[in-house]
Amino acid sequence: MTATAGKVTMAKALNAALRDSLAADERVIVFGEDVGQLGGVFRITDGLLADFGDKRCFDTPLAEAGIVGFAVGLAMSGLRPVVEMQFDAFAYPAFEQITSHVAKLRNRTRGQLSVPIVIRVPYAGGIGGVEHHCDSSEAYYAHTPGLKVVMPATVADAYSLLREAIADPDPVVFMEPKKLYFASEEVTLPATMPGFGRAVVRRPGRDATLVTYGAAVPVALEAAEAARDEGWDLEVIDLRTIVPFDDETVTASVRRTGRCVVIQEAQGFAGVGAEIAARVQERCFHSLHAPVLRVAGLDIPYPAPKLEHIHLPGVDRILDAVARLQWDDQPDPTWVAA
Amino acid sequence: MTTTPQAIRRASPRTNRAAARPEPAAPLLPSPEPVRLLDEAGRRVSPECAVRDYPEPPTETLRELYRRMVIGRRFDVQATALTKQGRLAVYPSSRGQEACQVSGVMAVRPTDWVFPTYRESVALVSRGIDPVEVLTLLRGDWHCGYDPAAWRTAPQCTPLATQTVHAAGLAYGEAHQGRDTVALVFIGDGATSEGDFHEGVNFAAVFRAPVVFFVQNNRYAISVPLSRQTAAPTLAYKGVGYGIASEQVDGNDPVAVLAVLANAVEHARSGHGPFLVEAHTYRLEPHTNADDASRYRSMDEVETWLGRDPIARLETYLRGAGALDDAAVDAVAAEAEAYAADLRTRMNADPVVDPLSLFDHVYAQPTPQLLEQRAQVRAELAAAEEGEA
Numbered sequence: 001m002t003a004t005a006g007k008v009t010m011a012k013a014l015n016a017a018l019r020d021s022l023a024a025d026e027r028v029i030v031f032g033e034d035v036g037q038l039g040g041v042f043r044i045t046d047g048l049l050a051d052f053g054d055k056r057c058f059d060t061p062l063a064e065a066g067i068v069g070f071a072v073g074l075a076m077s078g079l080r081p082v083v084e085m086q087f088d089a090f091a092y093p094a095f096e097q098i099t100s101h102v103a104k105l106r107n108r109t110r111g112q113l114s115v116p117i118v119i120r121v122p123y124a125g126g127i128g129g130v131e132h133h134c135d136s137s138e139a140y141y142a143h144t145p146g147l148k149v150v151m152p153a154t155v156a157d158a159y160s161l162l163r164e165a166i167a168d169p170d171p172v173v174f175m176e177p178k179k180l181y182f183a184s185e186e187v188t189l190p191a192t193m194p195g196f197g198r199a200v201v202r203r204p205g206r207d208a209t210l211v212t213y214g215a216a217v218p219v220a221l222e223a224a225e226a227a228r229d230e231g232w233d234l235e236v237i238d239l240r241t242i243v244p245f246d247d248e249t250v251t252a253s254v255r256r257t258g259r260c261v262v263i264q265e266a267q268g269f270a271g272v273g274a275e276i277a278a279r280v281q282e283r284c285f286h287s288l289h290a291p292v293l294r295v296a297g298l299d300i301p302y303p304a305p306k307l308e309h310i311h312l313p314g315v316d317r318i319l320d321a322v323a324r325l326q327w328d329d330q331p332d333p334t335w336v337a338a
Numbered sequence: 339m340t341t342t343p344q345a346i347r348r349a350s351p352r353t354n355r356a357a358a359r360p361e362p363a364a365p366l367l368p369s370p371e372p373v374r375l376l377d378e379a380g381r382r383v384s385p386e387c388a389v390r391d392y393p394e395p396p397t398e399t400l401r402e403l404y405r406r407m408v409i410g411r412r413f414d415v416q417a418t419a420l421t422k423q424g425r426l427a428v429y430p431s432s433r434g435q436e437a438c439q440v441s442g443v444m445a446v447r448p449t450d451w452v453f454p455t456y457r458e459s460v461a462l463v464s465r466g467i468d469p470v471e472v473l474t475l476l477r478g479d480w481h482c483g484y485d486p487a488a489w490r491t492a493p494q495c496t497p498l499a500t501q502t503v504h505a506a507g508l509a510y511g512e513a514h515q516g517r518d519t520v521a522l523v524f525i526g527d528g529a530t531s532e533g534d535f536h537e538g539v540n541f542a543a544v545f546r547a548p549v550v551f552f553v554q555n556n557r558y559a560i561s562v563p564l565s566r567q568t569a570a571p572t573l574a575y576k577g578v579g580y581g582i583a584s585e586q587v588d589g590n591d592p593v594a595v596l597a598v599l600a601n602a603v604e605h606a607r608s609g610h611g612p613f614l615v616e617a618h619t620y621r622l623e624p625h626t627n628a629d630d631a632s633r634y635r636s637m638d639e640v641e642t643w644l645g646r647d648p649i650a651r652l653e654t655y656l657r658g659a660g661a662l663d664d665a666a667v668d669a670v671a672a673e674a675e676a677y678a679a680d681l682r683t684r685m686n687a688d689p690v691v692d693p694l695s696l697f698d699h700v701y702a703q704p705t706p707q708l709l710e711q712r713a714q715v716r717a718e719l720a721a722a723e724e725g726e727a
Binding site: 065070072078081243 | 451480481482485486487488492493497500502503504505506507508509510511512514515519521533534537538540541544695698699700701702705706707
């Protein structure tokens, strides 16, 4: 185990999780584009080749469908592959392998084959990236039965959830918020946090619930802090995993607060936030004092860097949504026909 | 040595330079013509243009090849009949391709892995898998009816060429763990146009994974002819671009197909990396029972290929060699009839599938949401039962 205490970045925590998983289980192998000698374009696999050798950590041809399909075969042979997709949008060539094979093999074979693969996807924007480097693609995966979709937002969760993903018997799409890679927190590693399917209340509050995950969590927390000035005491729930989904924690919170805003960085239409809003409405209808609102990215292709701040859900847009939660029991003017 | 004008030209400095520099791709190239050990009349021929030596498999092996081809064809005809009777949703026949279907599984060991497509039902029964389990996918009670881990046979792949990459990974993973397993992948001519074919062959080549890519070029991808899949001289030439050895073979010559595949498997197992084999063959039936082949090919063409029947060819050869007589042929035919009769009986039973099993293998443990849906379906079923009572 890599015992670490003090300020640690998410990138270092992910590296430690890979390192500890490689040391703990000889079936674990790590591969992808530039993950060997270079240590990954974000250095998440830094030093793994040197420390574990090229049978455990290696570079592959530049072909994402090949990487994921290769992982399927390796998993069939009894190994536990952890693959890196270099950027969110570069994972799309692997989509068929992920949706038709990784996700379905257990089901197709009535459990006689399983493919415990972890597909790491650096995702989301806010880093000034050029096109095809900033997508939030979680909805595609969450819509696919058979995949688990994990969205850490904190350093301790990044470590703990990645360890759990690698040990999990099912395939996991592990979404890493690039913007938070180099944010640091005081943590002690190895850390064991609540497992898959357990949301966490990051900030307790009485007046409304902000439900969010991944890259949007720090933004929601910032908004909740700012809302104090407006006299609102907001609860913030970090889902941590989208699949499995923790209805219980979300439902309990919204029944208590009576108001809910769902926040995601991904474009809103047909997104994960829409699913959450529907689930909250189904389960909490009689506790709600206002419609469930969503704050999401705009329904546009991810914009060029100079305009991404318009696209990304920020504190102001979240506070605007909170202001529309019918505190005076009047209809939301947004929806009143002109 | 007499000096002729030709000899002078041969000895020119330019030609000498070329001769001194070895062509690195040469050992990878296939034979210029498909390898053939039996001609269309079942006579033994020597493959003069073959770039490798292909010893004839032992007679006992050829007798077994014949037996399995006859049973395989009887199975195929029975499966087509079961489709017409409504017992199967659909059936993609491989009639006419028995030399490839059977040789593909006879060339590997039970401990090797096979990656079939939907057209490999004959290969699967030839591997020993229960025909009812093979037809489960097409009968529609589950996707894969046999245990892939026990049979070391992947589920039949319906998306094209995706299994080539799985085979590369599996073969590399087995070698990584110190086992000498070979992976044999069946694919068709159409699938060689897919990106995953390229990625699978390339990964296998780069990692020197022991994979045999076995392309059954049956001339059509549903209706689209080979000329729309490739401009390569033949599909076997695709190997050289990835740095892997390749061969082409007459796919209706069972002796040659088995000999070429045996060489390819040995090449892979002994650490020389992957191997690509293209078998030139023909799909006598439409793509499936739902297809109308008269829209894209002539009966004359089909007739021509009927004359190249692989079973008749091997039977003629074995009879001529004194390795097969009327009694042996009749015994195999009787065995095939009994096999088909047993299959008919068992396929005429209606399988009972528990609807609640829909939730069993989505994840190792169902999510809370799946448990809710399971309870809902259970309630629906109970209500329906109550309504009937």
